[in-house]
Amino acid sequence: MDGTFIRVGKICCQEQWKYLFVNNSINIKRKRMEIKGFKAAAVAAGIRYADRLDLGLIVSEAPVVTAGAFTTNQVKAAPVILDMERLKKGKAQAILVNSGCANACTGETGMQAALAAGSCAASALGIPDEMVQVSSTGVIGEQLNVDAIKKAMPGLVAGLSPDNFEQVAKAIMTTDTVSKTAYRTVVIGEQEVHLMGMAKGAGMIMPNMATMLAFVLTDAQISFPQLHGALIKGVERTFNRITIDGDTSTNDMILIMANGAAGNPWIDEESTDNQEIFQTTLMDLLKDLALQIVADGEGATKFITIRVCGAREEQDGVQIARTVANSNLVKTAFFGEDANWGRIIAAMGRSGVRIYPERVDISFGDVMIVKEGLGQGKTAEREATAILKEKNIVVTIDLKDGVECAEVYTCDFSIDYVKINADYRS
Amino acid sequence: MDGTFIRVGKICCQEQWKYLFVNNSINIKRKRMEIKGFKAAAVAAGIRYADRLDLGLIVSEAPVVTAGAFTTNQVKAAPVILDMERLKKGKAQAILVNSGCANACTGETGMQAALAAGSCAASALGIPDEMVQVSSTGVIGEQLNVDAIKKAMPGLVAGLSPDNFEQVAKAIMTTDTVSKTAYRTVVIGEQEVHLMGMAKGAGMIMPNMATMLAFVLTDAQISFPQLHGALIKGVERTFNRITIDGDTSTNDMILIMANGAAGNPWIDEESTDNQEIFQTTLMDLLKDLALQIVADGEGATKFITIRVCGAREEQDGVQIARTVANSNLVKTAFFGEDANWGRIIAAMGRSGVRIYPERVDISFGDVMIVKEGLGQGKTAEREATAILKEKNIVVTIDLKDGVECAEVYTCDFSIDYVKINADYRS
Numbered sequence: 001m002d003g004t005f006i007r008v009g010k011i012c013c014q015e016q017w018k019y020l021f022v023n024n025s026i027n028i029k030r031k032r033m034e035i036k037g038f039k040a041a042a043v044a045a046g047i048r049y050a051d052r053l054d055l056g057l058i059v060s061e062a063p064v065v066t067a068g069a070f071t072t073n074q075v076k077a078a079p080v081i082l083d084m085e086r087l088k089k090g091k092a093q094a095i096l097v098n099s100g101c102a103n104a105c106t107g108e109t110g111m112q113a114a115l116a117a118g119s120c121a122a123s124a125l126g127i128p129d130e131m132v133q134v135s136s137t138g139v140i141g142e143q144l145n146v147d148a149i150k151k152a153m154p155g156l157v158a159g160l161s162p163d164n165f166e167q168v169a170k171a172i173m174t175t176d177t178v179s180k181t182a183y184r185t186v187v188i189g190e191q192e193v194h195l196m197g198m199a200k201g202a203g204m205i206m207p208n209m210a211t212m213l214a215f216v217l218t219d220a221q222i223s224f225p226q227l228h229g230a231l232i233k234g235v236e237r238t239f240n241r242i243t244i245d246g247d248t249s250t251n252d253m254i255l256i257m258a259n260g261a262a263g264n265p266w267i268d269e270e271s272t273d274n275q276e277i278f279q280t281t282l283m284d285l286l287k288d289l290a291l292q293i294v295a296d297g298e299g300a301t302k303f304i305t306i307r308v309c310g311a312r313e314e315q316d317g318v319q320i321a322r323t324v325a326n327s328n329l330v331k332t333a334f335f336g337e338d339a340n341w342g343r344i345i346a347a348m349g350r351s352g353v354r355i356y357p358e359r360v361d362i363s364f365g366d367v368m369i370v371k372e373g374l375g376q377g378k379t380a381e382r383e384a385t386a387i388l389k390e391k392n393i394v395v396t397i398d399l400k401d402g403v404e405c406a407e408v409y410t411c412d413f414s415i416d417y418v419k420i421n422a423d424y425r426s
Numbered sequence: 427m428d429g430t431f432i433r434v435g436k437i438c439c440q441e442q443w444k445y446l447f448v449n450n451s452i453n454i455k456r457k458r459m460e461i462k463g464f465k466a467a468a469v470a471a472g473i474r475y476a477d478r479l480d481l482g483l484i485v486s487e488a489p490v491v492t493a494g495a496f497t498t499n500q501v502k503a504a505p506v507i508l509d510m511e512r513l514k515k516g517k518a519q520a521i522l523v524n525s526g527c528a529n530a531c532t533g534e535t536g537m538q539a540a541l542a543a544g545s546c547a548a549s550a551l552g553i554p555d556e557m558v559q560v561s562s563t564g565v566i567g568e569q570l571n572v573d574a575i576k577k578a579m580p581g582l583v584a585g586l587s588p589d590n591f592e593q594v595a596k597a598i599m600t601t602d603t604v605s606k607t608a609y610r611t612v613v614i615g616e617q618e619v620h621l622m623g624m625a626k627g628a629g630m631i632m633p634n635m636a637t638m639l640a641f642v643l644t645d646a647q648i649s650f651p652q653l654h655g656a657l658i659k660g661v662e663r664t665f666n667r668i669t670i671d672g673d674t675s676t677n678d679m680i681l682i683m684a685n686g687a688a689g690n691p692w693i694d695e696e697s698t699d700n701q702e703i704f705q706t707t708l709m710d711l712l713k714d715l716a717l718q719i720v721a722d723g724e725g726a727t728k729f730i731t732i733r734v735c736g737a738r739e740e741q742d743g744v745q746i747a748r749t750v751a752n753s754n755l756v757k758t759a760f761f762g763e764d765a766n767w768g769r770i771i772a773a774m775g776r777s778g779v780r781i782y783p784e785r786v787d788i789s790f791g792d793v794m795i796v797k798e799g800l801g802q803g804k805t806a807e808r809e810a811t812a813i814l815k816e817k818n819i820v821v822t823i824d825l826k827d828g829v830e831c832a833e834v835y836t837c838d839f840s841i842d843y844v845k846i847n848a849d850y851r852s
Contacts, residue, residue, distance in 0.1 A: 075775030075783045105771055105783065107800050140768025141801040250772050328754065329847055336848025342566020345531055346676050349501030357501045357531065374533050375567040415844045421755055422762025 034162040035194050036261040037061045038217050041159035042171035045152035047145050048100030048138060055149060056168035057121060057156050058095040058215060063131055064259040066092035067228035069235045071252035077104035078114040078144075079134040080253055086130050087255075090224035093131035095215055095255060096121040096149075099172050099200075103136040103144040104250040113144040120150050124157045137174055137200060137213055137251050165217075169198035172213050175420055176200050176296055182288035186281040188274050189265040193220045195285050199254075201293030214239070214254040214289055220278060221260035222267040230279045231256050238286040241318065242294050242409045243325050256282075294409045299416030302334050303392045307407045310399040316353045317406030320397070323351035324408075331413030334393065339384035341369050344395065359400040364388065460588040461620050462687040463487045464643050467585035468597035471578035473571050474526030474564060481575060482594035483547060483582050484521040484641060489557055490685040492518035493654035495661045497678035503530035504540040504570075505560040506679055512556050513681075516650035519557035521641055521681060522547045522575075525598050525626075529562040529570040530676040539570040546576050550583045563600055563626060563639055563677055591643075595624035598639050601724055601846055602626050608714040612707040614700050615691035619646045621711050625680075627719030640665070640680040640715055646704060647686035648693040656705045657682050664712040667744070668720050668835045669751050682708075720835045725842030728760050729818045733833045736825040742779045743832030746823065749777035750834075757839030760819065765810040767795050770821065785826040790814065 038060055045055040068087045070080050086092070096118060103110045118132040125132075136144065169179040180199045185192050197216035222230075235254060267274045295303050306325045311317035324330055327347040333340040341362050348355055362370035365387035369380050387393060464486055471481040494513045496506050512518070522544060529536045544558040551558075562570065595605040606625045611618050625640035648656075661680060693700045721729050732751045737743035750756055753773040759766040767788050774781055788796035791813035795806050813819060 073772060073775040074781055075771050102768070105768060105796075105799055105801065107784070140766075140772060141796075250768075250775060328843075332844050332847035335844065338848065340566075342528070342531060342676075345501050346499060346566060349499040349676060355500055358533070370531075370567075373531055375531065413844060415841050417754075418758050418761065418839060418841045418844055421758035422764065 034165065035196055035217050035219050035259075036162075037064075037219065037259040038165075038257070039160040039162055040164040040168045041156050041161065042164065042167035043152050043156045043159065045098070045148045045156075047098055047148050053167065053171035054099045055152050055156060056097045056171040057160065058097075058165075058168060058217070058257075059125060059160055060093050060257055060259050062259070063091045063093045063127075064257050065090060065222060065224050065227055066133070066255060066257045067224065067231045068133070068253060068255045069231055071249060073250050073252070075105065075250045077102050077136060077251040078106055078110040079103055079136045080251060082111065082114050082118070083133045083135070083253065083255075086133065089130070090228070091131070092133050092255070092257060093127050094121060094125060095133045095135060095257075097135040097137075097168065097172055097213065097215070098144070098149065099137050099174055101136060101138040101142055101144050102140045102251050104140045106141070106143050109143055113146050116146045117144065117149045120146075120153050121157075124153045133255055135213055135251075135253055135255075137172060140250060165196060165198065168215075169200075172198070172200040174200065175298055178292075178296055180289055180292040180296065182285045182292070184281050184285045186277055188220070188262070188267070188277055191262045191264040193262040193264050193278070193281075194218060195220070195282060197285050197289050199289040199293055201296060212249055212252055212293070214286075216254070216256040216282070216285065218256065218258045219261035220258045220267060221262060221264050222258045222278065223269070225269065226267050226275055226278075227256060227258050230275070230282050233279065234283040234286045238283060238290040241407060242290045243322060291409055294411050297411035298420045299414040299418075300411030301391075301414050302412040304334055304410050304412065305392075305394045305407055306410065307394060307396045307405065308399065309396065309405045310401055311404040311406065312402035314404045314406055316402075317399075317404055318408065319353050320348055320351045320355070320399070321406055321408035323347050324395070324397070325410035328413055331410070334388065334412035335414045337385065337388040339364060339369060339381050339388055341375065341384075344397070345370065345373070348397070355399060356401060361398040361400070363396045365390070365394055460591065461622055461643050461645050461685075462588075463490075463645065463685040464591075464683070465586040465588055466590040466594045467582050467587065468590065468593035469578050469582045469585065471524070471574045471582075473524055473574050479593065479597035480524055480526045481578055481582060482523045482597040483586065484523075484591075484594060484643070484683075485551060485586055486519050486683055486685050488685070489517045489519045489553075490683050491516060491648060491650050491653055492559070492681060492683045493650065493657045494559070494679060494681045495657055497675060499676050499678070501531065501676045503528050503562060503677040504532055504536040505529055505562045506677060508537065508540050508544070509559045509561070509679065509681075512559065515556070516654070517557070518559050518681070518683060519553050520547060520551060521559045521561060521683075523561040523563075523594065523598055523639065523641070524570070524575065525563050525600055527562060527564040527568055527570050528566045528677050530566045532567070532569050535569055539572050542572045543570065543575045546572075546579050547583075550579045559681055561639055561677075561679055561681075563598060566676060591622060591624065594641075595626075598624070598626040600626065602722055604718075604722055606715055606718040606722065608711045608718070610707050610711045612703055614646070614688075614693070614703055617688045617690040619688045619690050619704070619707075620644060621646070621707060623711050623715050625715040625719055627722060638675055638678055638719070640712075642680070642682040642708070642711065644682065644684045645687035646684045646693060647688060647690050648684045648704065649695070651695065652693050652701055652704075653682060653684050656701070656708050659705065660709040660712045664709060664716040667833060668716045669748060717835055720837050723837035724846045725840040725844075726837030727817070727840050728838040730760055730836050730838065731818075731820045731833055732836065733820060733822045733831065734825065735822065735831045736827055737830040737832065738828035740830045740832050742828075743825075743830055744834065745779050746774055746777045746781070746825070747832055747834035749773050750821070750823070751836035754839055757836070760814065760838035761840045763811065763814040765790060765795060765807050765814055767801065767810075770823070771796065771799075774823070781825060782827060787824040787826070789822045791816070791820055
């Protein structure tokens with residue numbers, strides 16, 4: 001996905017926001033790459049369907065600094081519980097991931113299955129069980145087919161190669177229609193540092209966190225607190241700012257592994273400048289992945305950015321933008337290419353954030369359709385309707401109550417969303 | 427709508443809940459009626475469409491005790507702002523209501539329009555402006571056509587009759603497919619007291635409040651604090667427990683007028699027993715109207731009751747039930763008749779209320795599909811799927827964390843919902 005995917009308008013925003021509005025690519029090269037020290041593989045293990053990639057493995061040459069962020073849903077899948085525990089040490093060497101079964105709401109049997117699946121990979125790789133992160137996505141409430149995983153393991157390990165990352169990205173797809181990957185290179189000190197990531201999405205997508213699954217690898221030399229901090233901060237402003245249907249999965253997780261192979265000057269608590277460069281690049285990559293998830297939202301025909309400016313606090317802006325982005329009435333109006341701004345202002349009014357309706361401006365693209373709370377008439381509506389025929393739409397809401405801004409990314413709500421989700425399991 | 431519309435199962439609930447689970451009709455007669463002292467009329471004023479009833483008037487012989495409850499949306503339509511101010515005196519004599527235009531987000535011009543429309547009715551009736559409550563429903567952001575209302579007023583007033591209540595119920599319909607009315611009679615002292623109500627719904631339906639519009643008339647002799655208290659309490663457990671799409675309108679309001687013509691012993695702060703009888707009957711009538719709104723939800727093919735038992739606090743139960751009832755994934759699964767309980771438990775987990783997933787039981791009708799957090803296998807799923815073929819479905823969730831219960835009423839999410847809302851204005 002190109003960094004200019006989001007239209008950039010005239011924004012009153014603070015310096016800290018630049019990376020959300022402008023893709024300020026610091027030394028970014030957009031070539032496809034592999035990362036030294038990491039291998040990957042994927043196979044069709046027949047976990048739910050035959051002849052479909054559904055099992056992936058990512059392996060580092062040695063245990064490396066690893067950080068994660070996990071679903072805030074109280075109902076957590078077995079692999080989420082297991083990984084959170086294992087990641088307390090901040091190290092991992094492999095990620096085993098399957099689609100076709102979420103291994104959520106599966107009780108003790110499910111936890112044993114997660115342990116067994118991870119153990120099987122650990123044995124095949126000759127590494128300790130605790131060094132394996134396990135990840136699952138698919139239907140909730142069914143037990144994981146561990147036998148299928150065991151049977152597929154020799155082939156999976158045999159297939160490990162530095163250039164199979166894309167294959168894993170394919171193996172984690174469920175209702176996704178395309179696989180999602182992103183790559184970045186940045187110079188830190190005099191060394192090129194590389195990052196590559198993958199994600200899956202499509203449904204049950206809403207903060208926190210909204211990822212479903214995402215895995216990022218980097219050869220950066222970085223200490224755990226800095227890596228973890230950069231991930232959490234990055235997720236907050238990227239994956240946690242997207243929503244497709246307002247539902248939060250039981251399995252969401254993002255993992256980042258950093259093996260230090262780039263040999264860059266250490267990024268630690270003393271290297272503030274390098275930390276910022278790394279943070280910015282990681283945020284850029286995470287945003288790329290997050291927006292790919294929205295663009296491939298279940299049944300989506302439009303990519304919509306809800307931008308709230310003039311908020312008193314950043315979180316107020318996020319809350320308003322999210323309420324608008326999650327309104328079914330707003331989303332169906334976009335699907336119908338109807339410039340029905342009344343639904344937007346009605347959603348704002350129930351967001352829980354104090355607003356002054358008589359100050360609010362709303363624009364679709366460059367067309368101001370509401371000024372100080374009032375519709376701007378038939379001409380503005382006609383022009384706004386033309387904007388809605390585009391695939392990418394930016395809605396800008398100015399609250400005129402402060403200087404903070406926030407963006408939330410979503411898609412429209414189509415007949416196909418209903419069809420996909422009425423049929424998902426059948 | 428018959429009082430047995432909701433299936434009543436084996437419920438562990440407190441005494442106070444009986445009226446939500448069982449229609450305990452105290453002296454209820456289900457015959458259609460008029461109420462002495464009230465007249466009504468409706469005409470096609472051409473406010474938005476030609477030849478469609480869109481303007482209604484309800485008039486009392488004299489100013490009577492009147493209470494109201496209004497939208498909690500910060501963006502309030504002009505008539506809502508006007509009525510709230512006027513109702514501070516607790517008296518009114520007439521209700522003028524239009525469909526076709528919400529008169530919301532219309533600024534000072536909209537407020538002048540609301541005042542002018544009300545004034546026009548007041549003049550025609552020969553009563554003070556302040557005695558008129560004004561109510562609007564329809565598209566947000568367009569100015570009210572006051573000329574059409576003025577032109578229609580003589581015909582409207584001429585048509586006033588004791589048996590035209592149903593006509594007004596038709597005039598307030600927007601995307602509703604049927605008009606919604608309910609009637610109750612109850613004996614207080616030795617007098618028969620009558621209540622009749624109407625409501626409209628269909629979309630932008632979610633607490634608080636969820637009514638869109640509802641008007642209730644009664645000949646009860648009741649003081650303002652008791653009438654207001656009964657209304658607020660009744661709304662909280664009826665209209666505020668329904669949700670169609672999670673969106674709260676800018677125009678929601680319910681008004682109740684009590685003219686005392688029944689001559690029953692006064693219901694005031696000293697008559698606790700009579701107050702309870704009135705409260706119970708009013709709650710029953712409000713629930714009837716609220717459930718009619720859900721049953722006629724935009725595109726709805728199923729009526730779904732989400733019942734949460736074993737909660738620590740009633741509000742916890744409401745919050746969990748509401749989160750499940752608003753989940754698009756849950757609602758589309760019901761539309762698809764898919765017993766996908768994983769989506770229910772995932773929604774519970776993000777509700778913000780502490781739950782213990784390993785204790786949770788979930789039943790569809792009489793079929794327990796989840797016991798202590800675990801799916802009960804293929805047979806249970808097959809039986810549950812059969813339940814989902816029915817039009818009325820009760821989902822019972824037992825949290826096993828307390829003794830409180832709550833119900834929220836919703837409908838499924840169909841392809842037609844998207845079609846209706848993508849096309850609403852066109």
